Amino acid sequence: MTVLNDLAERLQIGFSRKIPLFYQSEAAECGLACVGMIAEYWGHKLNLTRLRSEMSVSLNGSTLSDLMTMAKKLDLSGRPLRVEVDDLASLANPCILHWDLNHFVVLVKVSRQYFYIHDPYIGRRRLSRAAFSQHFTGVILELTPLDSMAPMRHDIHQPTLRDVFGRPNGLIGSLAKIVALALVYEICVLGASFLPQVVIDHVVPSQDQSLLSLVIIGFGLLLLIRVGASALRAWTVMAVSASFNLQWRARVFQHMMHLPIPFFEKRNLGDIASRFDSLDVIESAITKQVVEALLDGMLAMGALAMLLSYDPKIAAIALGAMSVYFLLRQGFFARFRELNLEFILSSAKEKTYFLETVRSIQSIRLFGRTDNRAVRWQNLLVDERNADIRQQKLGIMFESMSTLIFGLEGLMIVWVGTAAALTGDLTVGMLIAALSFKDQFSTRVSGFIDTLFQLKMLSLHLERVGDVVLTEREEPEPQRSYVDVAHLSPSIRFEQVSYQYSDHEPRVIDNLSFEIHAGEAVALIGASGCGKTTVIKLMLGMLTPTQGQIFIDGTPLSSLNLSEYRQMIGSVMQDDTLLSGSLEENISFFDLQVDAQRVRDVAAMADIRQHIEQLPMGYETLVGELGNTLSGGQKQRxxxxxALYRQPDILIFDEATSHLDAQSEQHINTMIRDQAAITRVIVAHRPSTIDSADRVIDIAALNGVSAQS
Structure with missing residues (x-):
């Protein structure tokens, strides 16, 4: 009765419906993920990737008002409330909680002791009242369906192996070779199981020494074939794995290199790296586990057939144990998948934090935050280890139960088999052979089932890699014809251009119009945050205008092949860095056919040639993002x-000379000005930089007003 009372007091929000868990891929889309969870709870069938494209979220995140706007598009009515922790138990439906003042989660269930939430950043969490109170800000958002709501059905395309890898050449043939060699090996293993029966039932009763020698020689040859097949299979697997891993990684990396810049801006570095690492898991499954599953399945059927020929009761016991093991595997699968994902996400967070710390080590040391960073990294490392421990604990529990199942199976088969031998239905040799085939069947069928669920687990890794490979590339459409940029003059015109980073934020650029003539040097000015860098990114095609058009020599930018268009441009952005390599490689941007003379000419134009040639290794001096001896001004040069090496028609500088002294800046401007055909667009705050321009455009003053010279 006490148990029933306890159950009655516990609130099961949405008992009749399952609340899904959406994981955020972008750094600031927790609100969108939470709205998606609630919307699916109310009957929609949604895909977060599709939602992201329809309701974009910037790195600034979302407010409660933004979430209500998103929900309204899904025919959900939002009601924000301020509540106490004790009031949450009276809620009739799941709701969105404001969390840690900078995050959103979904409340799933409240019990007498715990609060259960879906955190789009971490996963499922169970928190005590004290822990919950530390994070909950007291603000919730209830979402309920409008009377007019019609369930929405997104076409949910689950990533497939073909999406990720395409059609790799020679895969089927290579797998066929591996299967054939493995089949020879396994037939030899099965054949070896007959050795005890032959010796006990035939050699010993006949006391025939010649027969014994013949049997040993025959099974010895079988052993040699088995060893040879095993070695050849291992060699083939090694070669195939290396070859296809290289092909697949190169394919995904190539695709990733062509993704839009916002894809990288909205994601953490460690998360992108962990998605790429999922390729190893998928490759191993295809080249090894698929083959093992095929062999285990065939050999399990062969072993079962032999058991049936010896005693159907023994075969029935083995089948019963297999069924129980399969159901056990099925029951544990969802939890295994959840814990695996938790470990992957926690590992990605730790990796991101580690890389950020290494990259920012100078600032960390100067501000005396080494201990603070170390403690926070250790906390993330503990979270990662705990996630791994939870996986291992569940694995230990599962292994113990499977050992018990097959242990009981073995005892029952020994009992039944020995009873059959005592009644004369089986010979001693047949009993020993049957026990050997039982072991073969148990091993093979458990391996087959394990591999099936491991392959099923691939959906997790395919989804993560799919976030990369299913994102559309920033590349020309094959069916479109683009204007040839070779004959275009380097003039730029903005015509009533507007841009906003998300649907829920004000426009950064609003109805902006101006023109830059070919060969002209124009300075873009305005207060910080007025949109100068956004204008530059629009010029470069990194962003697409929300409204309006950008023209290059009178041709819409949307009609140009972006890759070809960018060949016209040399740019220096605020956050540009040097890459690991020599100075010559960095100046030529790792050109495969470096023009050494041009490298020296542009180094002179950038007023850095003399310094480079005084270095012991000259242009072969190694530099990189972290380790080099160049000053800030020298890096900018x-x-x-x-930027000058590629002989551009348009130069775009976003605070590109902010670290230079006035004399160096004047020298560089003079050298570039001599290149009369180059159009220069300069974003700057320094008066000397602005004075070097032919014309000034005040971005802050141009909302809806044409630029004046």
Missing amino acids: VLLAR
Whole structure:
């Protein structure tokens, strides 16, 4: 009765419906993920990737008002409330909680002791009242369906192996070779199981020494074939794995290199790296586990057939144990998948934090935050280890139960088999052979079932890799014809251009119109945050205008092949960095056919040639993002030289000379000005930089007003 009372007091929100868990892929889309969870709870069938494309979220995140706007598009009515922790138990439906002042989660269930939430950043969580109170801000958002709501059905395309890898050449043939060799090996293993029966039932009763020698020689040859097949299979698997791993990684990396810049801006570095690492798991499954599953399945059927020929009762016991093991595997699968994903996500967070710390080590040391960073990293490492421990604990529990199942199976088969031998239905040799085939069947069928569920687990890794490979590339459409950029003059015109980073934020650029003539040097000015860098990104095709058009020599930018268009441009952005390599490689941007003379010419134009040639290794001096001896101004000069090396028609500088002294800046401007055909667009705050321009455009003053010279 006490148990029933306890159950009655516990609130099961949405008992009749399952609340899904959406994981956020972008750094600031927790609100969108939470709205998606609630919407699916109310009957929609949604895909977060599709939602992301329809309701974009910037790195600034979302407010409660933004979430209500998103929900309204899904025919859900939002009601924000301020509540106490004790009031949450009276809620009739799941709701969105404001969390840690900078995050959103979904409340799933409240019990007498715990609060259960779906965190789009972490996963499923169970928190005590004290822990919950530390995070909950007291603000919730209830979402309920409008009377007019019609269930929405997104076409949910689950990533497939073909999406990720395409059609790799020679895969089927290579797998066929591996299967054939493995089949020879396994037939030899099965054949070896007959050795005890032959010796006990035939050699010993006949006391025939010649027969014994013949049997030993025959099974010895079987052993040699088995060893040879095993070695050849291992060699083939090694070669195939290396070859296809290289092909698949190269394919995904190539695709990733062509994704839009916002894809990288909205994601953490460690998360992107962990998605790429999922390729190893998929490759191993295809080249090894698929083959093992085929063999285990065939050999399990062969062993079962032999058991049936010896005693159907023994075969029935083995089948019963197999059924129980399969159901056990099925019951544990969802939890295994959840814990595996938790480990992957926690590992990605730790990796991101580690890389950020290494990259920012100078600032960390100067501000005396080494201990603070170390403690926070250790906390993330503990979270990662705990996630792994939870996986291992569940694995230990599962292994113990499977050992018990097959242990009981073995005892029952020994009992039944020995009883059959005592009644004369089986000979001693047949009993020993049957026990050997039982072991073969148990091993093979458990391996087959394990591999099936491991392959089923691939959906997790395919979804993560799918976030990369299913994102559309920033590349020309094959069926479109683009204007040839070779004959275009380097003039730029903005015509009533507007841009906003998300549907729920004000426009950064609003109805902006101006024109830059070919060969002209124009400075873009305005207060910080007025949209100058956004204008530059629009010029470069990194962003697409929300409204309006950008023209290059009178041709819409949307009609140009972006890759070809960018060949016209040399740029230095605020956050540009040097890459690991020599100074010559960085100036030429790792050109496969470096023009050494041009490298020296542009180094002179950027006022860095003399310094480079005084270095012991000259242009072969190694630099990189972290380790080099260049000052801030010298790095900027190398970046300027890099922009000039490609002999551009348009130069775009976003605070590109902010670290240079006035004399160096004047020298560089004079050298570039001599290149009369180059159009220069300069974003700057320094008066000397602005004075070097032919014309000034005040971005902050141009909302809806044409630029004046």
